[in-house]
Structures are given as structure tokens and as C-alpha cells.
Amino acid sequence: MTIDVATGIARILKQEGVDWVSTFPVCRVNNALGREGVPMLMMRDDRYAVAVADAFSRITAGKRTGVCTFQGGVNAAGMQYAYAGLAQAYEDGSPVLCITDGVPIGSSGNSQFDVASSMKTVSKWFGYLDKPERVPEFMRRAFTMLRSGRPGPVILAIPNATGTYDDTADPYVPVKGWKSAPDPADVRAAVTLLLQAQNPLIYAGEGVIYADAADDLKALAELVNAPVITTLKAKGALPENHPLFVGVRGDQVAHYLTKSDLILAVGSSLSPGRFSHGIPEAAKKTIIHCNVDELHINKMYPTAQAVIGDARLTLQALLKEVSERTSGAGRPAGNVAAEVRAARDAGLAKYREVMASNEKPINPYRVYGDLMQVLDPHNSFVTHESGNTRDQLSTVFDTLMPRGFLGWGNVSTLGFSLAAAIAAKKAFPARASVAVTGEAGLGYMLGNLEVLLREKLGVTVVHVSNGGFAGYGPGFWGPGHDPFTHAVLGPNEVDMAKVLGALGLHTERVSEPSEVKPALQRALAANESGRPAYIECLCCQYPVYGQWVGRSME
Ligand SMILES: Cc1ncc(C[n+]2csc(CCOP(=O)(O)OP(=O)(O)O)c2C)c(N)n1
């Protein structure tokens, strides 16, 4: 049957199990999506259209593909604005599918902004559909890349959405996605090193979550009795009440990174410098680097042993090899778990104290502590913003399942938390979904709060309202690292709860520490009937959190 390109794409998306698409108009594929009954989540700007789809892919660990559309072509205003979202998705390795209008054939070179070269810098593949008949081929290739290997965004540019082709000539068959298993010789060599080590440490990255390998990580950690740290993006890969879990950041993590003689990195790029740990004195340690992509091997540190493959298949192979070599006994337990517990308790003591603080203005840790009390860790989603909420929550927030918490940010683009909380609600409607933000993140998300109301998305935004960019002002790193650019209108000048209440959200402004918990409970109750909520907690500026361990320059 002869169909047009846009209709072909819409039907293939349905075949691939895509049941909604985020967008900001215009994109010529949108009308076909509408006609074919694919619901569109219309965000209020193009960056959020990308970010919601990106977050959906992350939260479902790529099991469901987030798809978005935005304006492109000769008038690439939407694409230029979407670039921020694309760059973030690319930096964080998120398998999101982006569809945009392509520059029409015959119109190239008439604008200053070079679409193709710009899009190529932020995608695993930028496909320009130069012939209608190639729709099945391009979609097949896109889903192959989205579901195989190192995750990353795919962008398809459609120059002629009304062009037609015969969809029976090359009928579309959904793409499975493929994994690779590691070389058994590498597995054997890695296990030899692992069993020789005195103080091995497992460094788990987000690849563990994408590979659905949380159980395998736990099993290996238990068999070899090794402490585990996770990266920010992998937070929750090991239940954080597990006796071998050290932390994401903080003094105890620094202690174990320093003390270890062997690091078994799984599913992490080991790319310190932004929001992850470096490895101190790396040249004196043995680094086993398990990754799906050879790109990261020998990247910043000498890799003693690489194991290339899917994280789950790799962990299972390591597990089997260790088990066989030790007749199932693994490494002796020794005092490892007790030491981890003591180090964690010591590292967290100062934060736990302020999590119970009654001081006014409210200490932000009190908000996080109360949040942990009101949420069911097995049925909720929490995410942070850039700034102190990221640093503080990733230091203390106990996460008991993968994606119970979304840590994000090789670069951390302000405003992403709202997109993440929306995506979590779409992925798991029964789970409570909470974004914790400061004023900078809130500023970015304001226009998009309307989406929550229009779509009846029961999401709660918790605002740690401290009247400024707390990490930037006086009192932090001596006089503050940006003392001239940290103050904004705060709660004394603007009643944000009133502003957003007028918009239609359930809002509360909380100044009493004892009121935090009941206010959060009321917000979550409002969410249950699809009403979004905003809770403004009047907090002190308290830029205190666990540091990343710096990269050693030796
Ligand atoms: C798009 C973007 N621009 C700039 C930054 C740098 N940045 C990170 S946090 C921050 C301010 C955070 O202030 P606030 O939201 O009030 O949080 P607080 O530190 O007070 O908790 C800025 C400007 C960023 N992360 N993203």
C-alpha cells in the first residue's frame, strides 16, 4: 500500500511499542502521529520535549524508548533550542529517539546554522532520510542503535514527510537489540587479578542498570565480598541498605577509593572530572575495566585488564569464573561488611544529625530526611536538580531499587528534574514522583509546570527555597566561588506557593520543620488524584555535602 513518510514512521513507532511521543511544535511528522492515534505530550519548549523523552529512556533503562519531535529544517528554531537537551542526552548516554524536519532537498546551504554538522556532535547517529523508500531501513537502523551497544541519542531528519512509498516492499519487523558477551580469556585474567587483590572495590556505573544487571552486581559483590560504590547515574544499582554498599560520595567513599588496591569498574566510563570520582593514585592500583564499549578503555587511567561486553553477561561470566575457581566459596568474608558499616556510619553521621534538625530556616537535610520517611522506597521516584540538591541528595538519600532515584549529569543541565519526574510518572504511574529543586532549577521549569496540570500528572516539586544559588554565595569556599552572582529574589520577596497556587497546583509554603512531613504527605495525596503539587520549604543556605574524590594527576 502506498503511504506517506510521516504515516510510515508513526506506524513503525507503534510497532516498536512507542505509545506516546513528547513534542514541541512544529514538526511535520506530528499530524501523522495524531492521525495514527499516537498520543503527544506537548511540552512548552523544545528542550523539555527532548528531556522528557530522554528521561523516559533512562528511567526504563532503555526497555521503552523515549521518542520526541521538534522543529527542524530551514527554520530550525526548535532544533536550536532543543540542542541543550540533545547535548545533555548525548553526554549522559541516553538512548532517546529524536525526529525532526530535515532541510528540504535543494535548500541546503541557505542558512548560517549547519543542521547536519551540529546534530552530529550530539548523536550516536544523525540520519537524513533522503528517499521515502528508506523509511523502514532508517527506522530499523535507529532502533538497532538505540537498543544495542553504548546507549546514545539517535536523530532522524525528515526532509519530505509527505513523500510516498510502498510499505509492502520492505515490511517493517521490530528490532530486538543485541548484546555482546566478553572474551572468556579476559574474564579469566580479570578473575585472576581479582582473587589476588587484598582490597578490591567494585565501582558500578549506569551500564549495570541499562543491562538490567542489578541482581548480578549484588551476587558478585557478595561472592567476592567487595565493597561497592556507585556513580551518580548508577545510584540505586545496589540497594543502599546492603551491607557492602559504601556510597555514591562522601568521606567513606574517599576512604575506600584510597584504600583499594584493585578497582573492578563495571558499566562506568571512568571519566572523572565532572560529577564522578577520580581514582587516587591510579597508577598504583590494578584497574579492571568492564564496559560495553572499547572507547572508554585506557581513557584516563591505564587499564590493567579490559573486559568488553554487556554488563550483565560480564558480571555473570565473572561470577561463574570466581565460583568455579573457589569451589563456590568466593573470597572470605573477613570483616568487610562490618568495616563498611562503620565507615558509612562515620561518614554519614554529620548528615544524619541535620536530617533530624529543628533549626529555622529549615535545614535542607531535614527536608530530605522527611522525604525518605514519607516515601515508599519500593514505590517511588526521586530526582535532584543541579546545585546543592544534587550534591546533598546523592550524599544521603537511601535508594533501594534501580531508578528509585535518578542521578544525572555528566553535565547537569538545570531544569532536567521536572522532565525526569514527568517521565517517571509516565513510566510508572502508580509510583510517587518527586523532583527536588532550588530556585535556579525552578526558574527553568516554570513554563512547563502547565503541562502537569493539562496532563493531570501527579508530580510533586519540592523547592529548597533559600533565596539564592547557595553554592555560589558567601560562606562557601571562603567568600563563595561566585559571590557577585548568587542572589535572586527569595521567599521574603516572592511567595512562590501563591504564584503556583494561582496556576492551579496544590501548593504549600512550609517554614516550620515539623510541618515538612505533613506537607509532603498532603502533596503526595493530591498527586494520587492527578493533581500536581509544589511544596516550598523555607530553608537556610547549607552547601554541605560529600565531595567527589579528585582525579590524581600522577
Ligand atoms: C543550564 C545550566 N546553566 C548553568 C548551570 C550552573 N549551575 C549549577 S547549580 C546553579 C545554581 C543553583 O542554585 P539553586 O537552584 O538555588 O540551588 P541551591 O544551590 O541554592 O540549592 C547553577 C547556576 C547549570 N547546571 N545548568
Ligand SMILES: [Mg+2]
Ligand atoms: Mg537556592
